[in-house]
Every structure is written in structure tokens, then in C-alpha cells.
Amino acid sequence: xxxxxxxxxxxxxxxxxxxxxxxxxxxxxxxxxxxxxxxxxxxxxxxxxxxxxxxxxxxxxxxxxxxxxxxxxxxxxxxxxxxxxxxxxxxxxxxxxxxxxxxxxxxxxxxxxxxxxxxxxxxxxxxxxxxxxxxxxxxxxxxxxxxxxxxxxxxxxxxxxxxxxxxxxxxxxxxxxxxxxxxxxxxxxxxxxxxxxxxxxxxxxxxxxxxxxxxxxxxxxxxxxxxxxxxxxxxxxxxxxxxxxxxxxxxxxxxxxxxxxxxxxxxx
Amino acid sequence: xxxxxxxxxxxxxxxxxxxxxxxxxxxxxxxxxxxxxxxxxxxxxxxxxxxxxxxxxxxxxxxxxxxxxxxxxxxxxxxxxxxxxxxxxxxxxxxxxxxxxxxxxxxxxxxxxxxxxxxxxxxxxxxxxxxxxxxxxxxxxxxxxxxxxxxxxxxxxxxxxxxxxxxxxxxxxxxxxxxxxxxxxxxxxxxxxxxxxxxxxxxxxxxxxxxxxxxxxxxxxxxxxxxxxxxxxxxxxxxxxxxxxxxxxxxxxxxxxxxxxx
Numbered sequence: 001x002x003x004x005x006x007x008x009x010x011x012x013x014x015x016x017x018x019x020x021x022x023x024x025x026x027x028x029x030x031x032x033x034x035x036x037x038x039x040x041x042x043x044x045x046x047x048x049x050x051x052x053x054x055x056x057x058x059x060x061x062x063x064x065x066x067x068x069x070x071x072x073x074x075x076x077x078x079x080x081x082x083x084x085x086x087x088x089x090x091x092x093x094x095x096x097x098x099x100x101x102x103x104x105x106x107x108x109x110x111x112x113x114x115x116x117x118x119x120x121x122x123x124x125x126x127x128x129x130x131x132x133x134x135x136x137x138x139x140x141x142x143x144x145x146x147x148x149x150x151x152x153x154x155x156x157x158x159x160x161x162x163x164x165x166x167x168x169x170x171x172x173x174x175x176x177x178x179x180x181x182x183x184x185x186x187x188x189x190x191x192x193x194x195x196x197x198x199x200x201x202x203x204x205x206x207x208x209x210x211x212x213x214x215x216x217x218x219x220x221x222x223x224x225x226x227x228x229x230x231x232x233x234x235x236x237x238x239x240x241x242x243x244x245x246x247x248x249x250x251x252x253x254x255x256x257x258x259x260x261x262x263x264x265x266x267x268x
Numbered sequence: 269x270x271x272x273x274x275x276x277x278x279x280x281x282x283x284x285x286x287x288x289x290x291x292x293x294x295x296x297x298x299x300x301x302x303x304x305x306x307x308x309x310x311x312x313x314x315x316x317x318x319x320x321x322x323x324x325x326x327x328x329x330x331x332x333x334x335x336x337x338x339x340x341x342x343x344x345x346x347x348x349x350x351x352x353x354x355x356x357x358x359x360x361x362x363x364x365x366x367x368x369x370x371x372x373x374x375x376x377x378x379x380x381x382x383x384x385x386x387x388x389x390x391x392x393x394x395x396x397x398x399x400x401x402x403x404x405x406x407x408x409x410x411x412x413x414x415x416x417x418x419x420x421x422x423x424x425x426x427x428x429x430x431x432x433x434x435x436x437x438x439x440x441x442x443x444x445x446x447x448x449x450x451x452x453x454x455x456x457x458x459x460x461x462x463x464x465x466x467x468x469x470x471x472x473x474x475x476x477x478x479x480x481x482x483x484x485x486x487x488x489x490x491x492x493x494x495x496x497x498x499x500x501x502x503x504x505x506x507x508x509x510x511x512x513x514x515x516x517x518x519x520x521x522x523x524x525x526x527x528x529x530x
Binding site for chain 2: 043195222261
């Protein structure tokens with residue numbers, strides 16, 4: 001149900017944005033639609049990953065569902081795996097729906113601009129018209145949006161696995177959410193800490209320990225922020241894309257295994 | 269339970285240590301591919317405020333840039349040129365790989381703000397109006413030059429710099445260099461070498477080079493044999509005193525093409 005609230009807000013945001021930016025040039029309109037839609041997609045998928053996952057264990061405990069499940073010969077790791085797969089499917093669905101909505105709005109806007117362009121250049125040469133139409137098309141759809149959106153999903157999956165790990169030892173859903181949100185912000189600074197650590201700067205020992213903890217324990221979430229540059233037209237090299245997916249996959253696997261480790265010893 | 273938690277954190281740190289070189293390599297590859305080029309420093313922090321900076325740090329640079337762009341548009345409607353310039357600076361810092369933002373920022377400064385400065389009724393001194401106009405030209409040029417430094421792999425800003433140098437500075441030598449540079453990109457429009465040739469023709473000392481370039485384009489076939497090019501070639505032939513046998517076919521001359529300027 002929460003997914004639909006997010007989708008409703010997302011829909012209102014991009015449709016509202018489309019109406020608001022009508023006075024801009026078509027390039028600006030498309031740029032802003034992409035900026036806001038993909039930014040919102042990244043924000044909503046991250047929030048959804050944290051909020052939905054943080055509630056899994058506390059809710060199952062509160063409803064006592066977990067006792068019914070674990071009383072049967074269901075290994076705890078299978079229970080957690082089921083939860084993780086569930087949230088990943090939920091995130092896939094949410095991102096697919098948001099992508100569909102975004103592409104539909106982009107397509108409608110593109111069609112509007114194309115018909116305007118055709119009408120304006122009706123008396124011109126076919127070459128001139130073709131060049132103008134090509135310019136409009138180039139400003140809308142870009143194949144690099146696909147890896148950009150795939151990385152949004154990877155980041156959300158990482159956050160879901162991280163939140164699942166936190167929830168295995170957290171005392172409440174609120175604590176899990178706060179911890180995950182804090183890690184979210186720190187994770188965006190991890191790259192800076194890592195560079196600082198690897199440069200081997202001559203600093204106080206406590207500073208080195210602090211930077212070391214941030215660099216080693218927290219995930220590098222900046223590595224998953226492709227979309228800002230993709231919107232700007234930067235092409236995603238396939239090696240970089242695959243390696244980033246691999247890093248995300250490794251984080252998901254590690255957080256899941258650690259969650260299983262902690263959860264297997266938890267008293268219920 | 270405490271032991272398991274400690275072990276989990278220890279394993280997490282071990283995983284972090286094991287993947288550190290991979291993460292560093294990935295960051296280097298991303299930078300090489302022109303990702304993560306935004307400089308989130310204290311200067312930006314002062315301009316966008318704490319919440320904005322937090323948003324930029326958290327991966328919401330593009331929505332923030334879009335929001336500030338809309339604000340800049342409102343400033344344009346209110347003809348607040350100084351505020352616009354400040355907002356453009358912030359937007360381009362947030363999204364340095366967006367050609368559109370650099371291009372539009374330069375256009376607003378060098379074309380709109382400069383004209384407004386020249387027509388400023390509150391400023392009776394023409395000298396000061398001209399000075400203000402020149403300052404806006406310089407601002408526009410600065411946006412384009414910084415944009416090029418951030419996007420050296422794309423032709424569009426070189427093209428716009430050429431147009432600015434040609435139309436606002438009448439620096440034909442500089443414009444020729446910019447158009448020539450833009451024309452070197454594989455996806456550059458076919459008209460760019462012609463533009464470079466036209467500007468070279470007006471650049472003292474490069475007339476011979478201009479003639480050779482334009483002639484080579486002419487010899488490539490019909491697609492370059494536009495009236496402007498043929499006219500310029502004929503002018504150059506007279507100016508350089510090219511022997512009649514080496515001149516291009518005079519039958520191709522015609523009126524200058526009005527659509528030769530973007």
C-alpha cells in the first residue's frame with residue numbers, strides 16, 4: 001500500500017512539474033523533467049527500501065507471525081531470504097511503475113514538441129525539418145537512462161539489505177530507520193573518507209581511526225549516484241556499469257549473510 | 269548475541285578492507301568517465317545553504333539544480349541579472365556535465381543581460397553602460413570557458429563560444445579557433461568547418477589557410493557548395509590573387525545563405 005502512496009506523490013510531482021515548466025524551452029523542459037523524475041525515483045526508492053524493510057521484523061514480532069513461521073522447520077536464513085526477496089520484488093515493481101510513468105510523460109511531452117515543430121517548419125525544407133525533429137528526439141530519450149535506472153534499483157536493494165541487517169539487532173523499527181538514515185548520509189561521504197585513508201595523510205590517530213571506520217564499515221553510496229550525470233548526457237561505460245552492479249550485489253550478499261548471522265542467535 | 273554483533277561488525281570491516289582497492293578503482297574509473305565531477309566544497313555550501321548542501325551530498329544534485337534553475341528563470345522574469353548569475357553559478361556547479369545549463373547561462377548573460385545593461389535607463393553615462401555590457405559579455409564567455417573545461421569531450425560549448433566571439437567580441441580569430449575545435453568532434457554538425465573557414469577568412473594572417481580550407485570543402489561536393497561559401501571563396505581568390513586556372517567554378521556563386529548562422 002505504501003508503494004502506491006509513493007507512486008501517487010511521484011505522479012503528482014512529475015505531472016505537476018510538466019505543467020509548471022511549460023514556459024521553458026523544450027530542452028529545459030526535458031532536462032527538468034528528467035532531473036526531477038529520476039531524482040524523485042532515487043529518493044522514493046531509497047525511502048521505500050528503508051521504511052518497508054525496517055518494519056518487517058518488528059511487525060512480524062508484534063503480530064506474532066514470526067513465531068508461527070519459525071515454529072515450523074523453516075531455517076531462519078530462509079525466513080530472512082524470503083523477506084529480502086519480497087522487498088526486492090516490491091522495489092522492482094515500484095521502480096518499474098515509476099519508470100513507466102516517467103517515460104509516458106516524457107513521451108507525451110516529446111510528441112507535443114514534435115507536432116509543434118512540424119507545424120512551425122511546415123513550409124521549410126525536409127532536411128531542416130528532419131534536423132529539427134532529430135534535435136527534439138535527442139533531447140528526450142537516451143539509452144543511458146537504462147543503466148541509470150538499474151543503478152537506482154541497485155542502490156535501493158543495497159539499502160534494503162542494510163536495513164534488514166540493522167533490524168536483526170535493533171530494538172524497534174524507529175531505531176532501525178534512524179540508523180539506516182544516518183548510514184545513508186554517512187555512506188555518501190564514505191568515498192571522501194576512503195580517499196583520505198588511502199592517501200595516508202599525516203593526521204592525529206583518532207582522526208585516522210574515525211576515517212578508517214567510515215571507510216571500512218560504511219558502503220560507498222556515491223558509487224551508485226550515476227543518475228545525476230546520466231541526465232546531463234554522460235555515457236555510462238559498460239565496464240563501469242557492470243562493476244558497479246557487482247559492488248552493489250556484493251554489498252547485498254554481505255549484508256544479508258551478516259543479518260543471517262546475527263538473526264540466528266537472536267532470542268525471540 | 270553481543271559476540272555475534274561484534275563478529276558481524278568485524279566481518280563488515282574485513283569486507284570493507286578487502287574491497288577498498290576495488291572501490292578506489294571504481295571511483296577512478298567513474299572520474300575518468302566524467303562521473304562524479306561535481307566539487308562539493310565550502311563555496312557551494314555557502315551558496316545553497318545547509319539543507320541544499322545536504323541534499324547535494326546525498327545524491328539529489330539534479331533535482332536541486334532543476335529547482336534552482338526554475339528560481340533563476342523567475343529572476344530572469346524580474347530582470348534580476350545579478351541574482352541570475354549567482355544562481356547559474358550554483359546550478360552549473362551542481363551539474364557541471366549538463367551542456368544545457370552552461371549554454372543557457374552564457375546566453376542569458378552575453379545576450380539578454382548585456383542588452384539590458386546597454387538599455388539601462390537608470391544609467392545616464394554611455395561609457396558605464398558599455399562597460400556593464402562588456403562585463404556581461406565576459407560573464408557569458410566565462411560560463412562557456414568553464415563549461416568547456418568541464419566538458420572537453422563535447423562540441424556544443426566550443427560552437428557557442430565561437431558564436432559569442434564572433435557576434436559579441438568580433439574576435440574572428442578566436443571564433444575560428446573555437447569553430448575549428450568544435451568541428452573536430454565526430455558528432456559535430458557538417459556546417460562547423462565552413463563556419464571556421466568564414467571566420468579564418470576575416471582573421472588577419474590566416475587568409476591563405478581559410479582559402480585552402482574552404483576550397484577543400486568546396487571540392488568535397490554539393491553539400492558544402494552553399495552561396496556563402498562560394499561568395500567567400502570568390503572574395504578570397506581576388507584578395508589572394510589566385511590564378512584563374514586554379515579558381516573554383518564561378519557558375520556556383522549566388523546570394524549569401526541567410527540560414528548560415530545558428
